[in-house]
Amino acid sequence: MSVRFRLFSSALAVAAVTLAGCAQAAPEPTATPAAEPAHWSYDGDTGPVSWGDVDASFETCAVGTDQSPIDLPATVPAPTTSIRLSAENAEGDVFDTGHAVEFEADGEGETLTFGGDEYSLQQMHAHVPSEHTVNGQPAAAELHLVNTDADGKLLVLGVLVAEGDASGALAPFIEETTHVTDEEVVTLDVSAVLPASLENYEYSGSLTTPPCTEDVQWVVLSTPISMSAGQIGTLEGVHNHNARPTQPLGDRVVVGGTGELG
Numbered sequence: 001m002s003v004r005f006r007l008f009s010s011a012l013a014v015a016a017v018t019l020a021g022c023a024q025a026a027p028e029p030t031a032t033p034a035a036e037p038a039h040w041s042y043d044g045d046t047g048p049v050s051w052g053d054v055d056a057s058f059e060t061c062a063v064g065t066d067q068s069p070i071d072l073p074a075t076v077p078a079p080t081t082s083i084r085l086s087a088e089n090a091e092g093d094v095f096d097t098g099h100a101v102e103f104e105a106d107g108e109g110e111t112l113t114f115g116g117d118e119y120s121l122q123q124m125h126a127h128v129p130s131e132h133t134v135n136g137q138p139a140a141a142e143l144h145l146v147n148t149d150a151d152g153k154l155l156v157l158g159v160l161v162a163e164g165d166a167s168g169a170l171a172p173f174i175e176e177t178t179h180v181t182d183e184e185v186v187t188l189d190v191s192a193v194l195p196a197s198l199e200n201y202e203y204s205g206s207l208t209t210p211p212c213t214e215d216v217q218w219v220v221l222s223t224p225i226s227m228s229a230g231q232i233g234t235l236e237g238v239h240n241h242n243a244r245p246t247q248p249l250g251d252r253v254v255v256g257g258t259g260e261l262g
């Protein structure tokens, strides 16, 4: 998942780098950027293996023992838990965080009960290819539906994407990713985005982007949804290869879960 910062922040960061590189400093920008995010990427010196060195606040990316994503087993373990999902329409705008395209739901569109705790959807974003792999194999893409509970605990619902028929439910989101500066409100039917089966893998992990914060509950649906090659290509055209490599499972256990809509 991605910690959101808008294009505005990215632009300031780029401006700051440009200024720092000039011998003759340009005039100071009138607005001083507040906490300027450190630059990280998916390639080269600021890529995933170096995230822990990019900024002191990203240390967990290097030393954390409960990191995400992970490689999931080919067979879903026998279910020990059950999630309950209530999904409906969500309205929000689509924007580019600089690392992924994201739909902002602000608590609309889906509530998810897990372990007696209720979570609500904050945002959805896309990774191409998938971050989680199954038996070593990545899927064409992966959606992350980022939920929080009343205490701010994070639960990310991962939805793997296989290439096939076009997704009508995701068409408004995918279309909007190509002109994110429009600030146009998009309606997303979240229940229609999800696969028919809510069978899932569950484990405790982390954000898959800096600062790689842990204690994130992951629920990855085992049944992929379908998008057309054109739709995947559109997402890939906006952000290519925004997937962190899988991390060691360590002492953690992946358990199986079921789920129901209602």
Ligand SMILES: [Zn+2]
Pocket (backbone or CB within 6 Å): 001, 002, 125, 127, 144, 208
């Ligand atoms: Zn993500």
